[in-house]
Amino acid sequence: MPRPQQWGDDDLLEFVTLKAAGQSFCIEITQIREIRRWTPVTALPHAEDAVLGVMNLRGAVIPIIDLAARLGLGECEASPRHVIIVVAIGSKTIGLLVDSVSEILTVEGSQICDAPTMGGGDIPNSILGLISIEEGMSRILAPEILVPRGLTDAA
Amino acid sequence: MSRDDLKATFFAECEDLLDQLSEGTGELEDGTATEETVHAIFRAVHSIKGAAGAFALDTLVKFAHRLETVLDRLRSGSLVLDPDSLQVILRSGDMLAELVELAQAESDEEPPQMAELIESLVALSGAEEGGPSAPEPDEAFEFAPVAFMPMSFDAPDEEPEDVYKIRVPAIADLFRNGHDPFLLFSELVALGQLEVSCDASALPVSEAFDPDHCYLCWELTLTGTMTEASIRDAFVFLDDICEIEQVSGGSAALGGDLPGLQSEEGPMSVSEPENPSLPQVAAEEAAAEPATAASATSEPAAAEKSKAAKPAASMPQTTLRVDPERVDRLINTVGELIINQAVITQKLLASGMASNSDIMSDLDDYQYLARELQEGVMAIRAQPVKPLFQRMQRIVREAAYGLGKDVALISEGESTEVDKTLVERLAEPLTHMIRNAVDHGIESSEKRTAAGKPAQGTIKLSAAHCSGDVLIEISDDGAGLNRKRIFEKAASQGLIAADAKMTDAEIDNLLFMAGFSTAEKVTNLSGRGVGMDVVKTAITSLGGRISISSRPGLGTKFSIALPLTLAVMDGMVIHAAGETLVAPLSSVVETIRPKPKDILPFGREGRLLSIRGTYVPIVNLAKLLGFPTDAEITSDNILILIRSEQSGLVALAVDDISDQRQVVIKSLEGNYGAIEGISAATILGDGRIALIIDTDAILSLAGHFGRDMASREEMDYAQTATMG
Numbered sequence: 001m002p003r004p005q006q007w008g009d010d011d012l013l014e015f016v017t018l019k020a021a022g023q024s025f026c027i028e029i030t031q032i033r034e035i036r037r038w039t040p041v042t043a044l045p046h047a048e049d050a051v052l053g054v055m056n057l058r059g060a061v062i063p064i065i066d067l068a069a070r071l072g073l074g075e076c077e078a079s080p081r082h083v084i085i086v087v088a089i090g091s092k093t094i095g096l097l098v099d100s101v102s103e104i105l106t107v108e109g110s111q112i113c114d115a116p117t118m119g120g121g122d123i124p125n126s127i128l129g130l131i132s133i134e135e136g137m138s139r140i141l142a143p144e145i146l147v148p149r150g151l152t153d154a155a
Numbered sequence: 156m157s158r159d160d161l162k163a164t165f166f167a168e169c170e171d172l173l174d175q176l177s178e179g180t181g182e183l184e185d186g187t188a189t190e191e192t193v194h195a196i197f198r199a200v201h202s203i204k205g206a207a208g209a210f211a212l213d214t215l216v217k218f219a220h221r222l223e224t225v226l227d228r229l230r231s232g233s234l235v236l237d238p239d240s241l242q243v244i245l246r247s248g249d250m251l252a253e254l255v256e257l258a259q260a261e262s263d264e265e266p267p268q269m270a271e272l273i274e275s276l277v278a279l280s281g282a283e284e285g286g287p288s289a290p291e292p293d294e295a296f297e298f299a300p301v302a303f304m305p306m307s308f309d310a311p312d313e314e315p316e317d318v319y320k321i322r323v324p325a326i327a328d329l330f331r332n333g334h335d336p337f338l339l340f341s342e343l344v345a346l347g348q349l350e351v352s353c354d355a356s357a358l359p360v361s362e363a364f365d366p367d368h369c370y371l372c373w374e375l376t377l378t379g380t381m382t383e384a385s386i387r388d389a390f391v392f393l394d395d396i397c398e399i400e401q402v403s404g405g406s407a408a409l410g411g412d413l414p415g416l417q418s419e420e421g422p423m424s425v426s427e428p429e430n431p432s433l434p435q436v437a438a439e440e441a442a443a444e445p446a447t448a449a450s451a452t453s454e455p456a457a458a459e460k461s462k463a464a465k466p467a468a469s470m471p472q473t474t475l476r477v478d479p480e481r482v483d484r485l486i487n488t489v490g491e492l493i494i495n496q497a498v499i500t501q502k503l504l505a506s507g508m509a510s511n512s513d514i515m516s517d518l519d520d521y522q523y524l525a526r527e528l529q530e531g532v533m534a535i536r537a538q539p540v541k542p543l544f545q546r547m548q549r550i551v552r553e554a555a556y557g558l559g560k561d562v563a564l565i566s567e568g569e570s571t572e573v574d575k576t577l578v579e580r581l582a583e584p585l586t587h588m589i590r591n592a593v594d595h596g597i598e599s600s601e602k603r604t605a606a607g608k609p610a611q612g613t614i615k616l617s618a619a620h621c622s623g624d625v626l627i628e629i630s631d632d633g634a635g636l637n638r639k640r641i642f643e644k645a646a647s648q649g650l651i652a653a654d655a656k657m658t659d660a661e662i663d664n665l666l667f668m669a670g671f672s673t674a675e676k677v678t679n680l681s682g683r684g685v686g687m688d689v690v691k692t693a694i695t696s697l698g699g700r701i702s703i704s705s706r707p708g709l710g711t712k713f714s715i716a717l718p719l720t721l722a723v724m725d726g727m728v729i730h731a732a733g734e735t736l737v738a739p740l741s742s743v744v745e746t747i748r749p750k751p752k753d754i755l756p757f758g759r760e761g762r763l764l765s766i767r768g769t770y771v772p773i774v775n776l777a778k779l780l781g782f783p784t785d786a787e788i789t790s791d792n793i794l795i796l797i798r799s800e801q802s803g804l805v806a807l808a809v810d811d812i813s814d815q816r817q818v819v820i821k822s823l824e825g826n827y828g829a830i831e832g833i834s835a836a837t838i839l840g841d842g843r844i845a846l847i848i849d850t851d852a853i854l855s856l857a858g859h860f861g862r863d864m865a866s867r868e869e870m871d872y873a874q875t876a877t878m879g
Contacts, residue, residue, distance in 0.1 A: 042844040043734055045780035045830055054827065054836060054844050059491035061836045061844055063827040092826045 347379015732777030
């Protein structure tokens with residue numbers, strides 16, 4: 001399978017892998033600001049279902065998004081065992097609620113496969129590429145896709 | 156530094172210079188001006204012109220140049236300040252400020268009054284006699300930087316310095332020929348160390364004094380590694396009059412060209428200083444003057460010198476320019492520190508720590524320090540309202556001139572400090588109110604005289620700190636509000652019922668209603684489509700309140716109360732559907748725990764509150780914000796009465812009110828985006844976020860909600876029916 005264009009063959013890349021709705025995803029480490037434990041959030045009026053609310057990150061107000069819900073994989077029942085991954089997307093900082101964070105993958109560009117095009121749903125659009133891992137594969141998330149709908153213009 | 160950065164610096168400096176300028180012209184206006192004031196005004200205009208030249212802002216340069224010429228004459232005493240010339244100078248200062256604004260907006264348009272003002276300036280600059288030489292001093296000055304070149308090339312540091320003595324005799328026609336000793340001397344400053352002493356002993360103090368006549372002579376001592384030719388360059392127009400003498404230096408004091416020099420100048424220097432027409436007594440009387448005259452001349456020269464030496468030093472050193480973003484970051488962090496402190500305190504108390512334990516008293520100290528720090532940081536953003544008030548001087552002059560009225564603005568409490576953002580955002584509403592006061596408030600001079608009032612109208616603008624707020628008052632001594640006309644106008648516009656019974660205060664408040672305007676004819680000042688409702692909205696959006704009071708025949712007063720800063724506001728912490736929210740205190744009229752009989756059904760789900768004989772719609776806040784709730788509005792709810800200009804009174808139904816406190820305002824838009832009905836967020840003592848409701852938006856939402864309610868319910872019903 002062809003390799004996605006944004007990575008060169010010899011690029012050495014680091015990804016943080018995480019689990020959401022039982023599937024493995026990963027995000028390039030450069031986009032991740034920090035990883036925190038889940039704490040209750042403040043609900044926002046008229047927000048889409050995947051937007052759980054806002055959280056105080058050392059004085060900044062950041063929206064928290066249920067990754068599984070955003071990808072259409074069903075809502076996540078948040079508990080203190082869940083994890084928030086704080087991601088920088090453009091000028092915005094957003095928190096993603098996930099089940100857990102697993103490991104840091106170091107791969108070469110050549111090890112990344114292009115995600116096959118499949119119709120329907122949000123998943124195909126949100127996945128930049130695939131990396132084979134021991135227990136199957138990890139899907140590289142395109143964080144831009146995760147910005148709540150209607151806010152993408154401003155991002 | 157990029158060109159844009161340079162330009163930004165230029166405009167920032169212009170702001171300072173324009174402040175100095177308007178401060179100076181203000182002193183001219185109220186007669187407190189000293190000689191130094193005129194110099195300061197001149198320097199400000201000159202600096203603006205110089206820098207504007209570098210950016211090829213031709214209109215600005217052209218105008219500044221004209222003004223400078225006039226100021227130069229004023230400075231040299233060849234122009235006497237009378238009310239007319241004062242008016243021209245004041246208006247020119249305003250024009251200069253406007254031109255800077257236009258340049259900043261990158262607009263090429265020339266303000267309509269500019270041509271007329273230039274004409275007045277030309278008339279004042281006495282161009283007909285000094286015409287050809289009038290621009291000369293400026294040219295000489297602008298070329299000055301070139302003159303320092305010889306130093307760097309043929310004068311290494313170890314070379315001994317030369318000392319030149321230059322005598323400028325009292326040249327009677329010096330000013331008339333368009334020369335300015337100050338500019339000449341400034342040019343020498345670029346060449347080396349300059350000492351100036353002025354001999355003013357010939358200055359008459361009696362009627363014999365002719366301002367066009369130069370009675371002063373100067374002795375200059377120039378130390379440096381310049382060549383004689385460069386000095387001659389500076390004195391090119393006076394070459395044949397001034398004595399230049401090398402008194403010491405490496406290239407031999409007895410230089411060959413010296414005799415020639417002296418023979419050339421001898422006759423002139425003898426004849427001029429001994430002006431026979433001066434009475435001896437007058438000269439002696441004037442002996443007291445030399446000290447001041449000399450210092451006045453040498454002081455600007457010294458200032459100019461240090462400027463030439465290191466341009467950065469010319470900026471006032473007492474102020475610091477800081478990127479506002481850095482200050483915001485600091486404010487944010489400090490706000491965070493305070494919240495963090497509150498969180499720790501809460502947790503310690505929750506863990507069973509006694510409130511009188513050591514650690515708790517340490518925490519009290521911590522809290523005290525954190526508050527101190529917060530106040531200190533907030534003070535960085537604080538700025539006196541002075542520049543804003545000075546701008547209002549300009550507005551009054553413009554408006555009064557445009558309407559042919561005689562109006563003076565008195566300002567008080569200019570040093571009152573307010574958050575910079577507030578100062579900026581107040582400019583618009585204040586401008587409008589001041590214009591209104593001149594246009595509608597103050598009567599014409601004839602009417603005033605007829606009413607037994609002074610012909611000149613007075614507008615008073617004051618600022619003061621008042622229990623955590625800033626109180627700004629704009630009062631005029633005009634005719635007061637014409638309540639009859641306001642009432643009729645409002646009735647004819649359908650804003651009120653024609654037979655409504657209203658108190659005076661209620662009628663006055665009609666001014667703030669949307670769409671209301673009393674202007675009978677559209678002048679170029681009013682009728683801009685901006686009414687007092689816009690002013691009120693602007694003030695409210697700053698978290699402030701505005702009120703009006705008026706006494707027929709005595710004037711009108713607007714009072715504005717504003718919070719000191721926009722980063723913090725007074726809020727009421729409320730609960731609805733399990734969520735904690737904050738309502739801005741400025742829009743809360745009152746809170747009510749209703750009796751069951753006060754809540755009346757209206758339509759299927761609508762409820763009205765009966766209060767003091769009127770009916771106010773009740774809006775379920777949680778429902779309006781889309782939070783899950785199915786509770787009916789009952790007397791268990793607490794109702795918060797809020798008012799807005801558009802929707803009038805509305806009662807928000809909430810579950811509980813827990814607190815009233817100052818909250819630090821946090822933007823939601825940075826990471827999320829705008830939310831209808833929510834203006835911002837804040838962080839509570841437990842570290843959680845509470846949303847601040849935008850009462851105006853809530854009310855307009857409520858408006859739609861109420862109107863749509865019936866049809867929406869029908870739809871819901873229809874849907875349920877089909878599903879079932």
